[in-house]
Amino acid sequence: xxxxxxxxxxxxxxxxxxxxxxxxxxxxxxxxxxxxxxxxxxxxxxxxxxxxxxxxxxxxxxxxxxxxxxxxxxxxxxxxxxxxxxxxxxxxxxxxxxxxxxxxxxxxxxxxxxxxxxxxxxxxxxxxxxxxxxxxxxxxxxxxxxxxxxxxxxxxxxxxxxxxxxxxxxxxxxxxxxxxxxxxxxxxxxxxxxxxxxxxxxxxxxxxxxxxxxxxxxxxxxxxxxxxxxxxxxxxxxxxxxxxxxxxxxxxxxxxxxxxxxxxxxxxxxxxxxxxxxxxxxxxxxxxxxxxxxxxxxxxxxxxxxxxxxxxxxxx
Numbered sequence: 040x041x042x043x044x045x046x047x048x049x050x051x052x053x054x055x056x057x058x059x060x061x062x063x064x065x066x067x068x069x070x071x072x073x074x075x076x077x078x079x080x081x082x083x084x085x086x087x088x089x090x091x092x093x094x095x096x097x098x099x100x101x102x103x104x105x106x107x108x109x110x111x112x113x114x115x116x117x118x119x120x121x122x123x124x125x126x127x128x129x130x131x132x133x134x135x136x137x138x139x140x141x142x143x144x145x146x147x148x149x150x151x152x153x154x155x156x157x158x159x160x161x162x163x164x165x166x167x168x169x170x171x172x173x174x175x176x177x178x179x180x181x182x183x184x185x186x187x188x189x190x191x192x193x194x195x196x197x198x199x200x201x202x203x204x205x206x207x208x209x210x211x212x213x214x215x216x217x218x219x220x221x222x223x224x225x226x227x228x229x230x231x232x233x234x235x236x237x238x239x240x241x242x243x244x245x246x247x248x249x250x251x252x253x254x255x256x257x258x259x260x261x262x263x264x265x266x267x268x269x270x271x272x273x274x275x276x277x278x279x280x281x282x283x284x285x286x287x288x289x290x291x292x293x294x295x296x297x298x299x300x301x302x303x304x305x306x307x308x309x310x311x312x313x314x315x316x317x318x319x320x321x322x323x324x325x326x327x328x329x330x331x332x333x334x335x336x337x338x339x340x341x342x343x344x345x346x347x348x349x350x351x352x353x354x355x
Contacts, residue, residue, distance in 0.1 A: 188277025200227015
């Protein structure tokens with residue numbers, strides 16, 4: 040009997056799977072080297088082994104599976120773009136992704152590799168949302184998907200909160216860009232009745248979430264931040280996820296680019312884990328304030344591992 044399997048049959052079978060059937064469970068890692076170096080009780084929840092290399096597949100697959108439109112338009116620095124491109128490939132839909140020219144080349148290539156159309160822009164000349172608005176006028180039948188400010192995105196990301204629940208963590212630290220991941224984690228933990236405190240970690244030079252959290256109202260960045268954490272180069276938290284963050288997050292922690300780079304190196308050297316800079320925000324948050332988390336059972340989320348090889352080489 041022939042062992043050859045028709046790839047189109049495999050894709051069709053995959054596309055019929057529910058979200059929880061489709062996602063890969065997060066990988067929990069306890070590194071004694073890392074814990075000994077910091078003197079803390081840390082469990083890493085790594086989404087680097089998720090489909091397309093980041094948590095974004097949870098949101099993207101849920102969205103592609105849920106919306107009725109056959110074409111989806113979005114803006115992304117890379118992780119959501121490639122996750123949505125792959126999700127659309129699996130569900131037989133079309134996808135256009137607006138991406139900054141400064142996005143990691145590995146992410147641009149991945150989006151194109153999954154069959155999506157990439158629209159590269161100079162963010163100094165036009166904002167991502169402005170360009171999406173231009174394209175939306177030309178594609179009126181397309182569903183406009185936000186990478187973070189969308190009910191399907193938050194619902195998809197809540198599956199990570201489901202996985203973190205019930206494991207006895209005192210605190211969970213989550214990377215923050217647009218807020219789609221942390222709002223999902225809060226949602227999943229809350230519906231499970233888990234009382235772990237949730238902290239957000241964001242780049243110091245793109246600290247709109249921290250300023251918003253302190254003031255109790257949305258305060259956007261003036262321009263797209265130039266942090267090395269490219270997945271957190273967002274202007275503002277989303278309007279849908281803001282109330283979830285405001286009411287469900289304990290605090291926000293600002294992380295310098297220097298500490299982000301230190302965290303990337305520590306993951307490589309002490310945990311044998313490749314993390315992109317945005318994923319390393321949570322370990323960077325610990326490096327900013329170790330004493331705050333002493334005597335706590337911690338979970339730090341690594342949101343993804345998609346980093347340009349040249350950038351990674353330089354960082355480590």
